[in-house]
Amino acid sequence: MTADQYVNAIVEKHRLPDTLDNYTSIYVVSPLKKIISNWAGACLCETKLSGSRAKGTAIDLSTDLDLFISLSSTTRNSLEEIYNSLYNRMLEEQISVRKQNVSIGVTYQGKKVDLVPAKRQGQYGNDHSLYRRKAGSWTKTNIDTHISRVRQSGRITEITALKIWRENHNLEFPSIYLECFAIDSLYGRSLNAPADNIMHLLRDIRDNIQTRRVIDPANTNNILSEELTQMEKKALSNAAQQSLLAPYWGEIIW
Numbered sequence: 001m002t003a004d005q006y007v008n009a010i011v012e013k014h015r016l017p018d019t020l021d022n023y024t025s026i027y028v029v030s031p032l033k034k035i036i037s038n039w040a041g042a043c044l045c046e047t048k049l050s051g052s053r054a055k056g057t058a059i060d061l062s063t064d065l066d067l068f069i070s071l072s073s074t075t076r077n078s079l080e081e082i083y084n085s086l087y088n089r090m091l092e093e094q095i096s097v098r099k100q101n102v103s104i105g106v107t108y109q110g111k112k113v114d115l116v117p118a119k120r121q122g123q124y125g126n127d128h129s130l131y132r133r134k135a136g137s138w139t140k141t142n143i144d145t146h147i148s149r150v151r152q153s154g155r156i157t158e159i160t161a162l163k164i165w166r167e168n169h170n171l172e173f174p175s176i177y178l179e180c181f182a183i184d185s186l187y188g189r190s191l192n193a194p195a196d197n198i199m200h201l202l203r204d205i206r207d208n209i210q211t212r213r214v215i216d217p218a219n220t221n222n223i224l225s226e227e228l229t230q231m232e233k234k235a236l237s238n239a240a241q242q243s244l245l246a247p248y249w250g251e252i253i254w
Helices: 003-014 022-043 051-055 079-092 143-151 156-168 175-185 194-208 230-245
Strands: 044-050 065-071 096-099 104-108 111-120 128-132 137-141 219-223
Touching: 003 156, 003 194, 022 044, 022 065, 022 079, 022 104, 022 111, 044 051, 051 065, 051 143, 051 175, 079 096, 079 104, 079 111, 079 128, 137 219, 143 156, 143 175, 156 175, 156 194, 175 194, 194 230
Parallel strands: 065 111
Antiparallel strands: 044 065, 096 104, 104 111, 111 128, 128 137
C-alpha cells in the first residue's frame, strides 16, 4: 500500500456520509427540531444541518452532527440569554447537555449533536451573530461561506485526515480554524498528493501554528487563531513533531 493509498483508506474508514441515515433523521434530528421549534416559537427562521456534515468532512471520532439554529433579527433576547435559555430548555427535556464555546453539546438517542443558536443580523442575507461563551462576547459568522469555502477547496481528504489526527491525538483544534489553516497552508500544492500534503501540514503546524494569524473568511474581524491559548498551540506543534518523527504511516495519523 502506498502512502497515498493509506491516507485515502484511513479517511474512508472514518468518514461519515454527508446525508443522514433514517434513524438519525427520524429519531434524532426530527425530535430535536421539534423541541427547538417549541422553544424558539415565532423567532425561529430555520434549523439546518451545518458543520462537518454539511462540509463533507465529518468523521466517526467526533460530534455526529451540528444543527445551526437561525433566529430572527427581531429576537429581543441578548445572545447570552438565547444561549442559556436553549441550554436550560435541554435540561428541562432531561437531555444530556454541556456548554461549549459557541455551541451547546447534547447527547440524544446515542448521538452527539452540537446545537448552534444564532441571531440573524438583518432581515435578509445569511450573516448571523453568535455568542462566544469563553470570551463573554459575540462574533459575526456566515456558515454558508464556511461550507462553500471547504466544499470548493479541493482539500476535503487532507482536512478530514487532519481531523482524524486531531482526534486520535486528543488535541484542541477548532474545526473552522483547522480547515482554514489547512486550506491556506496547501495553497498551490497538488490536489492529488494527500500523503505529501499531510506531511506538509504537519511541518507547517510544527513550525508556524504558534505564530500564524488565521482569519475567519466570513468575518475579517474574527481571528480564528486566537481561539487557542499558546499552550494549546504548543501542544499541536509538539504532536506534529512527534508524528513527523514516526517511521510508519500507521503511527502518524493512526
